[in-house]
Amino acid sequence: MSSSAFEVRGGNRLKGEIIPQGAKNEALQIISAVLLTSEKVTIKNIPDIVDVNLLIELLGDMGVTTERVSRDTCIFQADKVDMEYLQSPEFRKKSGKLRGSVMIAGPLLARFGQAYVPKPGGDKIGRRRLDTHIIGFEKLGAKFVYDNDDNYFHLQTDGLQGTYMLLDEPSVTGTANILMAAVLAKGQTIIYNAACEPYLQQLSKMLISMGARISGVGSNLLTIDGVNTLKGCEHRMLPDMIEIGSFIGLAAMTQSEITIKNVGLQHLGIIPEKFRQLGIQMEFRGDDIFIPFQEKYEIQTFLDGSILNISDHPWPGFTPDLLSIVLVTATQAQGSVMIHQKMFESRLFFVDKLIDMGAQIVLCDPHRAVVIGLARQHKLRGITMSSPDIRAGVSLLIAALSAEGKSTIQNIDQIDRGYQYIDQRLIALGADIKRI
Template identity: 70%
Template sequence: MGTFKIEGGHALKGSIQPQGAKNEALQILCAVLLTPEAVTIHNIPNIIDVNKLMLLLEHLGVKVNKIGKGSYTFQADEVNLKYLESDQFKVDGRGLRGSIMIVGPLLARFGKGFIPKPGGDKIGRRRLDTHFEGLIKLGAKFRYSKEEQFYGVEAEKLKGAYMLLEEASVTGTANILMAAVLAEGKTTIYNAACEPYLQQLCKMLNRMGAKISGVGSNLLVIEGVDSLGGTEHTMLPDMIEIGSWIGLAAMTKSELTITNVSWNDLGLIPETFRKLGITVEKRGEDIFIPAHKDGYEIQNFIDGSILNISDAPWPGFTPDLLSIILVVATQARGSVLIHQKMFESRLFFVDKLIDMGAKIILCDPHRATVIGHDFKSTLKSTTMTSPDIRAGVSLLIAALSAKGTSHIQNIEQIDRGYEHIDDRLRAIGAKIERID
């Protein structure tokens, strides 16, 4: 396992461009299975999770050709369905949470889709019920091997249906949507996820010949078509990375410009950081963060009660940034209650921040109260281990703000979601070294 060695306490300066969106990439790449024609995709991030999915697609017989930095063509005209029954597939599929989204396209186009129970972050349970209940309503027969933890769905022909999703699952909505575009008749999905990345998937499928209406809402209507064609698609910048850089600038009292952020797709992210007292300035499509030399002060609610920041399905605040919000609050003036509603293990990394000197009360698995230091007491350097992607980056931000030298182990978790993060941080003045 690799380790980051970080010398903290240095102000950074310059500009940084966010990578292509990880969560969009996992959906868009699975959609190439819906057509035998070539699909060109730009702004694909070079990160472990995306590269694993691209390798899985190659093993499935998809022709993958790199045509430039972050740009590839995919052609699924000779898909090898026998791979789905191989031992290698069971290994490849388990190594990536996003692999679940190949099931919908395979079922729609070839009449069957299999997947081993996927892995991913250790942040709590993430049920697959929404995926398979939706596919069953489209007419698929479901089977599950408890011994092998292997799922399968099969259908001669999918038929459109009305469904009200129990939860607004992003990956579940994407999977059902990709199956429904080739189903016979009309499918209505209510309580659908409507994140910008899901909207991007809908727009791409419509360019391929699908008939999806209600894009951007939680009510999607899909008129099934017989086949889809090729297209060209450019992915949005990663909103989670954008939020990470806002937090990094504030914690290190740095002046940073985050370029080409696609402001219209950021939702509540800028305003949530502003509630912590951070200046987030819009300059065209860039974000400018001035050096917060005098710190930043958390707002209270209008009745004077303590600020509560919680996650919610889009257009609510994304759960992937609550870890960043929490670490940024450790040096604010004032207090805030962080309420992580969606995953029961995502706040368990706070013990590492407490070891660094942060004042945090972990109320229960879902809630933590942070009492900010107002930079009167800096965090202490330490050695720690990254438990998941987002907590890992939060610890990295804490280490960059701390006095002394810190070490973060298990950095493969960070590499799963952030492209060449050490190189990019060094370019703006960070003292960070990768040790294998």
């Protein structure tokens, strides 16, 4: 796996329809939630990607019956969870590789009274703190010990108790983890400054269908009245909004005419609007987004004429996962934009590769970059580069597809972690990509 690379020949105009995969960030939460009940849970629209498959495998090793009916549908039953396995070196090795494995802590703590959380690994995008998770569990009455020998947090409880908590940051995974623990806690839990992303709304919807009592869904104030047990359910995941945004950027950069099918438009929030600010035209046709061929796209300015600034912000603000896509798309626009990445430290470090390709970008500091659009007067040129994290990987792939000549992108298992069969799906639209 680790030695594979993409060889991309840029300059092709793509054409056709593409269907976004199920949402990766929703999948890790939803699949962890199957641990909350001993009954069968059916999950549909699962993305077939490394991070998600690893989590399903991990659940299987823990004794959860997993029946993969098709690549995108799985039936889980957690009626015989082997808690001893959690103390084994195999579990440590596997869960340590997977950032999403932190999401099983909330359900395990709530149902079995204990959990083990590895210190996070994964992307090179700055600190990914677990404080929100651990402090939240503590407030619900769990005790934890950090073991320096194995780099694990050992959590345990004689029974979680509902409480009021104000989160220090609206962490999506933190909120999800605390929410999953709280649904089985005694009494009422109130979570303020909760994340309210569509993924969390989906998780809440699923938990409610299992018999949980949650109010305030979609807001930053969640109220949970604990219940004794939860039952099985069926859940369908949303399409991946990061993929949808990536495809909008790709269409504009490569002057392509693409229809993105079944996008779940009402769950996309401000995303289409941000790409419109870059001058990209799109038409909503039912639940599809049609992006027409565009000779050029011009970045809007603010009403007073000042330079557009696009920054990330917790939902319903603009997701940090799409800032690298916006940045890369802006390199061929007409006009300038300031990209301000507030939420992560080193997400912008891939711009040096774009500069090598001929893009005009001023990296002000680890959080801000000014992009001066080339307005297609100069094409980017193909180079050899490596992908530092999932989202930057796809940004570089988009840059390569619009560039002149051949690009080689190394370390593409970072891309495979988040995007299923991305090469095959783009080849079907006319892209020239080889996996080597």
